[in-house]
Amino acid sequence: MKQGMALVFAGYFPKRIALRDDWLKAPAVREIWSVSGCISQGPPNWIDKWLHNDVGLFDTRDLAMSVVPEEEAQTFTIVGYRVWDKMFDQGQEVELRADLPVLPGPDAGFRTVGFDAVARSQGFFECSPLSCNGGAETFAANEACLFRTLDEALAGAREFSTGGWEPGPYWVVEVLSERCTMADRP
Numbered sequence: 001m002k003q004g005m006a007l008v009f010a011g012y013f014p015k016r017i018a019l020r021d022d023w024l025k026a027p028a029v030r031e032i033w034s035v036s037g038c039i040s041q042g043p044p045n046w047i048d049k050w051l052h053n054d055v056g057l058f059d060t061r062d063l064a065m066s067v068v069p070e071e072e073a074q075t076f077t078i079v080g081y082r083v084w085d086k087m088f089d090q091g092q093e094v095e096l097r098a099d100l101p102v103l104p105g106p107d108a109g110f111r112t113v114g115f116d117a118v119a120r121s122q123g124f125f126e127c128s129p130l131s132c133n134g135g136a137e138t139f140a141a142n143e144a145c146l147f148r149t150l151d152e153a154l155a156g157a158r159e160f161s162t163g164g165w166e167p168g169p170y171w172v173v174e175v176l177s178e179r180c181t182m183a184d185r186p
Contacts, residue, residue: 013057017033026141081175117157135156
């Protein structure tokens with residue numbers, strides 16, 4: 001990790017983890033754990049409850065689960081996110097344009113699933129080119145459709161921010177979960 005920079009815990013979010021569809025020609029990918037809600041979505045109308053923090057996440061697991069309809073609770077996974085304290089805009093590493101919450105997490109038992117590079121320009125996370133634009137066909141992605149390492153995600157975010165994918169700027173986010181990915185299951 002670069003000197004003086006860090007991953008900062010930013011909160012939790014409930015996700016319905018989707019399986020890879022055949023349109024994504026990345027056979028190593030089995031599930032989509034991207035930060036983006038384009039494929040693996042959050043609960044309906046979660047934003048209308050206004051319980052999220054300034055980054056669009058929830059400060060606790062319980063708060064994140066509170067926006068999930070009770071009858072759908074078993075179909076969601078609570079995911080934790082740590083964000084790199086810089087972002088990439090037009091190929092340059094620059095200061096984040098947001099105040100990160102000061103949270104103690106993640107809770108015990110959460111482990112790294114991978115790292116994402118995700119566009120964020122209107123106050124919420126938008127597209128993750130690995131999954132949304134088929135970037136996993138070009139960049140090495142793990143079974144969760146994420147970069148395997150922080151360094152790979154930093155390089156990917158820099159590349160994505162130069163154009164040709166989705167408009168940026170791009171944040172690098174470590175994706176954490178208690179749940180196993182499909183590849184971890186017996």
